[in-house]
Amino acid sequence: xxxGTQNMAGKxxxxxxxxxxxxxxxxxxAASGTFGYGREYSDVIDVSRLGGICSKGLTLEPRxxxxxxxxxxxxxxxxxxxxxxxxxxxxxxxxxxxxxxELGPVVIANLSGSTLxxxxxxxxxxxxxxxxxxxxxxxxxxVKAGGMAWGLDPKAAATVTKAVRRVTNKPLIVKLSPxxxxxxxxxxxxxxxxxxxxxxxxxFQGFALDITTGKxxxxxxxxxxxxxxxxxxxxRMVRDILLGVPQCSPARKxxxxxxxxxIRKKHKKNRFVPVxxxxxxxxxQDAAEFLMTGASAIQxxxxxxxNPHVIGDVITGLETFYGRRS
Amino acid sequence: MCSPYPKVxxxxxxxxxxxxxxxxxxxxxxxxxxxxSTCGDRGIIPEPIPGQFFMLRARPSGVLLGRPIxxxxxxxxxxxxxxxxxxxxxxxxxxxxxxxxxxxxxPIGNCFLRPDSSEIEEVIKTAITPRTEESAELSVxxxxxxxxxxxxxxxxxxxxxxxxxFYASFRTGTYGLDGIAAIAKNVIITTEDGSFGDRGMLxxxxxxxxxxxxxxxxPTPMLKYIQSACKNASRHxxxxxxxxxxxxxxAGACLGCTIQTMHGNKRCCVDGPxxxxxxxxx
Numbered sequence: 323x324x325x326g327t328q329n330m331a332g333k334x335x336x337x338x339x340x341x342x343x344x345x346x347x348x349x350x351x352a353a354s355g356t357f358g359y360g361r362e363y364s365d366v367i368d369v370s371r372l373g374g375i376c377s378k379g380l381t382l383e384p385r386x387x388x389x390x391x392x393x394x395x396x397x398x399x400x401x402x403x404x405x406x407x408x409x410x411x412x413x414x415x416x417x418x419x420x421x422x423x424e425l426g427p428v429v430i431a432n433l434s435g436s437t438l439x440x441x442x443x444x445x446x447x448x449x450x451x452x453x454x455x456x457x458x459x460x461x462x463x464x465v466k467a468g469g470m471a472w473g474l475d476p477k478a479a480a481t482v483t484k485a486v487r488r489v490t491n492k493p494l495i496v497k498l499s500p501x502x503x504x505x506x507x508x509x510x511x512x513x514x515x516x517x518x519x520x521x522x523x524x525x526f527q528g529f530a531l532d533i534t535t536g537k538x539x540x541x542x543x544x545x546x547x548x549x550x551x552x553x554x555x556x557x558r559m560v561r562d563i564l565l566g567v568p569q570c571s572p573a574r575k576x577x578x579x580x581x582x583x584x585i586r587k588k589h590k591k592n593r594f595v596p597v598x599x600x601x602x603x604x605x606x607q608d609a610a611e612f613l614m615t616g617a618s619a620i621q622x623x624x625x626x627x628x629n630p631h632v633i634g635d636v637i638t639g640l641e642t643f644y645g646r647r648s
Numbered sequence: 649m650c651s652p653y654p655k656v657x658x659x660x661x662x663x664x665x666x667x668x669x670x671x672x673x674x675x676x677x678x679x680x681x682x683x684x685s686t687c688g689d690r691g692i693i694p695e696p697i698p699g700q701f702f703m704l705r706a707r708p709s710g711v712l713l714g715r716p717i718x719x720x721x722x723x724x725x726x727x728x729x730x731x732x733x734x735x736x737x738x739x740x741x742x743x744x745x746x747x748x749x750x751x752x753x754x755p756i757g758n759c760f761l762r763p764d765s766s767e768i769e770e771v772i773k774t775a776i777t778p779r780t781e782e783s784a785e786l787s788v789x790x791x792x793x794x795x796x797x798x799x800x801x802x803x804x805x806x807x808x809x810x811x812x813x814f815y816a817s818f819r820t821g822t823y824g825l826d827g828i829a830a831i832a833k834n835v836i837i838t839t840e841d842g843s844f845g846d847r848g849m850l851x852x853x854x855x856x857x858x859x860x861x862x863x864x865x866x867p868t869p870m871l872k873y874i875q876s877a878c879k880n881a882s883r884h885x886x887x888x889x890x891x892x893x894x895x896x897x898x899a900g901a902c903l904g905c906t907i908q909t910m911h912g913n914k915r916c917c918v919d920g921p922x923x924x925x926x927x928x929x930x
Contacts, residue, residue: 344764355902356901356902357901358899358900360899362897362899362900362901363899363901364917365654365655366656366657366753366899367653367657378901378903384763386912386913387903387906389908391894392903392904392905392906393895393896393902393904394894394906395711395712395713395737397710399710399712399715400896402714402896402902402904404902404903404904407903407906407913412908430821452921549712550712596917624712624896626897626901627712627713627716627896627897627898627902628705628713628751629657629751630657630899631657638889
């Protein structure tokens with residue numbers, strides 16, 4: 323494997339890779355819900371440097387999201403209660419997707435829903451579009467019906483994944499909820515019914531109380547928790563999946579050599595299901611930690627809010643880091 | 649609509665920081681900046697339009713996100729913000745030292761439409777109650793409440809002298825009024841403790857029947873009062889409110905700062921912060 327390429331500025335690694343047959347220039351993906359539809363950041367940073375962009379969580383019908391306060395910062399973390407506000411999949415396909423495709427990075431549509439039928443109908447529409455990949459969101463903690471409810475139980479997760487798999491040939495990422503009692507069982511269940519890739523973790527379910535009113539801060543009571551505070555939890559969960567799901571063996575390209583996990587795992591004849599790690603990644607060192615643990619790629623979310631340049635910094639940092647190692 | 653200048657995300661150097669009122673500080677940042685990341689460029693922070701704001705975060709910082717802070721004024725070399733020390737993020741910003749750096753993203757958002765702009769002319773022309781013929785000039789009120797005085801004072805200073813009345817309401821003492829007396833037709837100040845101007849609140853001194861056009865920024869109860877007083881006034885002044893909301897990205901991406909309007913949700917950061925009062929649901 324030729325990981326490094328020499329250039330005038332020093333040794334920089336070639337970070338390009340393929341995930342489920344799709345070519346990425348690097349393993350850095352903007353996480354759903356934190357990057358809009360890509361163009362929101364194009365006046366501040368060079369969005370084309372990203373490997374991929376996940377769209378805001380999309381549902382078949384437009385949604386206005388949750389009422390009341392939506393954002394609360396906590397020490398090293400961020401609670402959000404957006405509630406899947408989005409213009410609906412038909413609007414996305416007609417108005418957002420064409421411009422998103424022009425940006426350059428792999429375009430991943432984050433598909434959510436309430437009933438099984440809305441997931442399937444949404445997937446059908448996306449399948450007929452030019453979107454490169456679908457990320458099935460069974461992990462949004464901020465909606466009353468659907469969302470995370472599908473991702474907590476292995477049977478429910480398999481049901482929705484299987485139904486969506488049946489109507490699309492697009493590479494299918496399933497985004498897992500860290501709130502599942504047994505994440506490995508949920509992961510195994512969706513892999514068994516055709517998930518091509520797993521991404522984890524979505525936000526943790528949190529709660530905040532306003533002590534001046536005695537009432538919950540958020541109208542929806544609970545909220546999704548993200549940011550640097552969750553990184554060790556997310557990384558542990560990524561490792562759990564790599565250890566516990568035979569198809570999800572560590573990706574070799576970026577993992578430590580030999581991977582800590584690879585030496586524990588017997589060689590599997592199964593198809594390979596890559597894992598995309600996310601949760602609190604704020605710098606290239608965090609990204610390297612996920613990749614060396616065995617994630618094939620990583621997503622950055624909350625960290626972009628405070629510093630949009632984190633994307634370029636992570637890419638450059640990894641190019642240099644892996645350049646030095648090769 | 650104002651066309652926004654391209655934003656920058658960079659670290660700006662603190663020129664000065666000084667207290668100007670109770671828990672209120674004036675922060676002056678140098679517009680020229682040097683790269684702070686592998687991707688940042690050397691450059692100059694673009695010129696903001698009155699009404700726009702920046703996300704600011706001290707460097708180093710114990711908080712995760714920048715805080716949305718309105719521009720008070722600027723010149724070729726610097727940008728000045730008035731900051732109310734409220735929580736952790738603003739406390740850090742009020743404790744910086746000259747030479748220290750501050751992470752900034754901006755300028756962000758729309759701006760106040762000027763009274764002489766074609767957009768205002770268009771709106772006034774199509775307003776339900778047309779203006780009486782005798783007053784060719786629009787009668788304008790600019791209103792700031794508390795720290796909300798910063799963006800409207802900056803805006804007022806960009807208007808022609810003698811073309812507007814300026815109202816400022818505070819709990820105690822005043823700040824952010826430099827140069828206003830020299831340029832406003834009338835300056836009306838209220839303080840709740842009577843320490844300056846009239847004792848009381850805006851509602852004690854403001855008569856919406858006197859105006860065609862009102863610009864305001866301040867606490868939500870004050871904006872609600874202005875919205876309803878102007879709606880009920882027979883003159884039906886056109887009202888623009890600069891709103892505040894908890895924000896994460898300041899880029900229109902996270903949808904954390906939505907404002908409910910008659911036309912559905914709008915993002916306070918990039919669709920606002922200035923909204924037509926007839927459209928927003930406060």
